[in-house]
Amino acid sequence: GPYFLSTTGRCGAIRIMMADQGQEWKEILIDFADWMKGDLKASCVFGQLPKFEDGGLVLYQSNAILRHLGRNHDAYGKDGKEAAHIDMMCDGIEDLRLKYGKMIYQEYDTGKDPYIKDLPNHLDKFEAVMAKNKTGFLVGDKPSFADYNLFDVLLNHLVLCSSCLDTFPSLKSFVEKMSARPKIKAFLDSDAYKKLPINGNGKQ
Numbered sequence: 685g686p687y688f689l690s691t692t693g694r695c696g697a698i699r700i701m702m703a704d705q706g707q708e709w710k711e712i713l714i715d716f717a718d719w720m721k722g723d724l725k726a727s728c729v730f731g732q733l734p735k736f737e738d739g740g741l742v743l744y745q746s747n748a749i750l751r752h753l754g755r756n757h758d759a760y761g762k763d764g765k766e767a768a769h770i771d772m773m774c775d776g777i778e779d780l781r782l783k784y785g786k787m788i789y790q791e792y793d794t795g796k797d798p799y800i801k802d803l804p805n806h807l808d809k810f811e812a813v814m815a816k817n818k819t820g821f822l823v824g825d826k827p828s829f830a831d832y833n834l835f836d837v838l839l840n841h842l843v844l845c846s847s848c849l850d851t852f853p854s855l856k857s858f859v860e861k862m863s864a865r866p867k868i869k870a871f872l873d874s875d876a877y878k879k880l881p882i883n884g885n886g887k888q
């Protein structure tokens with residue numbers, strides 16, 4: 685099965701997607717001291733983790749890994765139009781992930797409260813898409829890699845602010861339904877998941 689060298693920040697959606705598909709994987713969480721020695725970093729295409737290996741395939745870039753899993757597990761839409769919309773949603777989620785990461789890594793103490801205050805202006809966009817699609821997923825009528833990506837981002841934001849979905853019923857229901865999927869529930873309840881920090885600097 686797949687094997688990946690992970691960091692903390694951008695592997696949550698990958699793990700949840702593989703868990704939901706019943707895929708076993710091996711994972712090495714690289715610790716900061718080892719990383720700072722530099723030789724592993726020098727071997728990474730972009731000098732960054734996660735690194736994902738699946739048979740002979742070696743991939744970097746968390747969203748490319750999600751798309752690879754989407755293609756291989758029928759989680760990339762039923763046709764080109766759905767795939768395009770799934771790509772669009774994944775890119776929108778990436779924009780939110782970048783904002784969240786900037787706050788976490790660069791300005792947590794001063795930026796957390798303003799970030800939480802502004803958060804509804806970003807979550808309302810995903811609420812509208814989820815409410816309009818009516819299937820309980822972002823695009824089409826079954827989970828795509830964009831759904832696993834959104835689910836991970838929302839779980840992280842619920843740790844940051846437990847009430848952040850209280851005014852977004854479609855997103856709240858989405859999180860409840862995804863959390864209740866048997867293989868995801870088992871994974872989220874596992875010690876392996878619980879011991880993982882959300883972000884590399886320990887802030888959440």
Ligand SMILES: N[C@@H](CCC(=O)N[C@@H](CS(=O)(=O)O)C(=O)NCC(=O)O)C(=O)O
Binds near residue numbers: 692731733734745
């Ligand atoms: N666009 C890349 C970004 C990867 C990235 O930022 N990796 C960070 C770790 S994390 O933020 O994803 O947790 C890293 O390797 N940082 C170490 C370094 O840049 O030396 C992706 O999506 O995978």
